[in-house]
Amino acid sequence: MIELLRRFGGKFRRYMVIGPACKLIEVIFDLLTPLVIAQMIDKGIGAHDVSAVVHYGILLAAMAVIGISFTLVCQKMAALTSQGMGTDIRGALYEHINKLSYAELDRFGTPSLITRITNDVNQVQLAVALGVRMLIRWPFLAVGSMIAALAIDLKLGMIFLICTPAIGLVFWFVMARCIPYYKQLQAKLDRIALICREGLSGARVVRAFVREGHERERFAQAADDQARVAIAVGKLSSILNPVTFLVMNLGVCAILWVGGIQVNVGELTQGQVMAFVNYMTQTLTSIVYVANLVVVFTKASASASRINEVLNCVPSITDEGNQPVALLEPSAMGNAVPVPALSLSHASFSFGAGAANAVNDVTLELPLGKTLGIIGGTGSGKSTLVSLIPRLYDAGVGSVSVMGSDVRAWPLDQLRHVVATVPQRASLVSGTIRSNLTWRDESATDEELWAALDIAQASEFVHNKPQGLDAPVEAGGKNFSGGQRQRLTI
Template sequence: MLRLVRYLKDYKVESVLAPLFKFLEAAFELLVPLVIAKIIDIGIGNKDSDYIIKMGILLVTLAVIGLTSAIVAQYFSAKAATGFGTKLRDDLFAHILKFSHAETDILGRETLVTRITNDSDQVQNGVNRFFRLVLRSPFIVAGAFIMSFNIDAKMSLIAFVVILILSIIVALIMSKSIGLYRNVQRKLDKVLGKTGENLTGIRVIRAFSKEKSEISEYDTATEDLYKDQVRVGNISALLNPLTYVVVNLGIVAILQAGGIQVNIGNLTTGQVVALINYMSQILVELVKFANLIILLAKASACAKRINEIFDIKSSIKGGNSELVLNDFEGDIITFENVGFAYPKSKEEAISDITFSVRKGETIGIIGGTGSGKSSLINLIPRFYDISRGSIKIAGRDIKEYTLESIRKNVALVEQKSRLFRGNIRNNLLWGDESATDEELYKAADIAQATDVINSKEGKLDSEVAMYGNNFSGGQKQRLSIARSLVKRAGILILDDSSSALDYATDSRLRKAIREIGNITTLIVSQRIVSIKSADRIIVLDDGKIVGIGTHEELLENNPIYKEIYSSQIMTEED
């Protein structure tokens, strides 16, 4: 938790005032039993109505001041805690966005979502409760003990024994619950992961009628989480009954011993009532403090999980040079004996890759499923780092450039088109926030997406649902390509991004892209028709290059390319 205190630096005043006003509230609360004792001993004992009214007004005044202090303390603690939580989540999200694909692959989406949401909320709640109770509860417990000591030293020993026993109970419960709370959070990760997996693949599940088996697996995961939650809940639930039993036994002891002292004249009735009130205050505050400790234990476990994310640094570090492609001539991309393996994988996904791409050239990349096509193109914008060899852009090692300048000059359209909730204009402006409507429509014309935009009533302002679910697969692909073209990057990578398009639309798209000029294009596809007119075609098989050349050259000399062509020729003729 201490490592996260830095997020309170902008809330120093609130962090001081919140516990201070709670402290003030507690101070006035400790005076109440003394006032009640005087009302009983003096006002009621002497039948002095004026004194009772005067002291009654004092009680109301103490209550009003205490309530005002509590409201002010709640305001400052809520302001500091929510500000803390907001800054924490923002920083955590920004930190996660710096991860390479390697880190996100290892960690998994579900645990990252849990730590940004649930874990952050638990820590924020802990900070809020900490400000409200960190001074109040210990002060009232200590103050009530001192007040009872001033009334009668012997009677205060009962309060001391009660405090000691309750402290032992709290320590035991806390020691048992901290580890269990960590297990609960880990199992919550699994449940969220299963939830996300099922919601993402809901169509596949229904297509294969696997609802029952998926429900069974989900029930098993939630049952496992439920058992741990019940277990830690049962341990935490022991706190209240045990504390109430101990404190009520203490009150019984005070009543018995106090009654004897009243009979022999050592104590007054009001003093005994005051002692009981102080014991009740100790009870309430110890229960609050014990719950605070348990909450802080939970928050501490969540803070540790958040810090684990902060401790992970991206394996990809950018250089200091800025990549500029406008005035460069020659080989714009060069792979030299490149090998790459995914995290925790012993085998390389691609091996001994060597080729170069000249500026303005269109390169086709083809191969069977699992041949390494997507792995290869993901290395160009440095989503992953290579295991060996070197990649050069504009004649310099890719690691010498800043990540921002590399990705500014590389436009990538992935296999799975991703649109974000908002409207069409906002999605296209991801390419260039300053682009005009004219530039957006120009990019849409090239991407064959103008009809998609014009078919909507709101045109560029038409709504885009989450994941772009109100568009077809082909429409999403064309809008994704338009978004990349708005970027006006020097390198355009199309990773099987026209698979949902018909041949005619695909043909018009490729022709329009070739006419852009001053752009280097890499087209990854499993359809020969999509790359047939490329300047050169790279054929991949089992992670290795098995052929480079034009369509005619490969058809004549490369058996793998010829085999792919033969399997698709009937479709092309059709």
């Protein structure tokens, strides 16, 4: 959590100072309120002086208005900080995820990355908002109330010294057992997200094979696993409030008992006893809220570690320091020695350390203008081999060269512009046919787009669309058939 604050909290530093400062002023008024009430009781009600009651009542009202004003400022600072940081963290996560290679994406998994960029960031946002609003309020109110109470009467203050450690012991007992569960909860959410994504994206396959019941069982099992952990945490957390309020109420009873005796002998006034009760209530209530804050911060800490795990992941494929590769036009080559368009030299690749090679010791050379077809059974590594050419993966052993230059020496933007790739699974994004076709070249003219459609044998069904190139494309191209998606992808 501290790492995220250092990385993203700099531009919100003034908000994180102004907010707690305003909250501190509100707390000071809260600490003064019991003393004003004590004076109202002793000098107003006790002395049957209506003017004193009115005077102190106006003072309380003024303090309340000022306190609320500062609270509103603090609320705004908290909103600006939490929402601003959340937006920046999401932006940084999304940008960094798009820099990761296929190897890192495979390691994290898409469902887990989605959970981290949504749920985990929400947990951090909540913690930041409560940190600005409440982190200084409740600890300061608890300590200030205790000091003020001890200043009124040291004998009654001993009740504080008994009640406070008792609540602290309960708090430690619960938190020590809750913290491990919070990390489990996030992992269970990842599992639910994975099953949801598989079930929804593969809905047609699920229905074609009549596996709806099986998918419901999978989801129910994952949801039940998450619910069991959440219930276990809930049971432990539910101990906090009843026990702390029991201790608090017993402490109030003890104060009234001992304070009543002292009032009878003239050592304390009724107003002082009421002030002491208020301070006792404020102190123990503050401890309860501090406990709740720790719960929130514990969840946020688990989420922050998952966010940092992604942000600190160094992409295994980078082009830092690579200079653009000079490419000669065919007409300018003249009598120069022809450079192969593609060559692999003893290239091997495996998915993870210790795994069998998916591509094993491949050596080939493809001259300019020639065509190469690679055939093989399912799982023989054809797609993986092709993925080495635009550096979607890096060969673990050997080398891959395009136009005579090792792919590791190319700037990624240039390499992936030179190497045209059609993925095995056709993928379209929401927008229009035009917006999908211009991914490779944003300046492409309509004539160029229609020419590409003709080559891909897709122009006929695009012509049949009333809006032509501006026909809408739904997310994933769901409003097109599988073959149409493939041809548009080509």
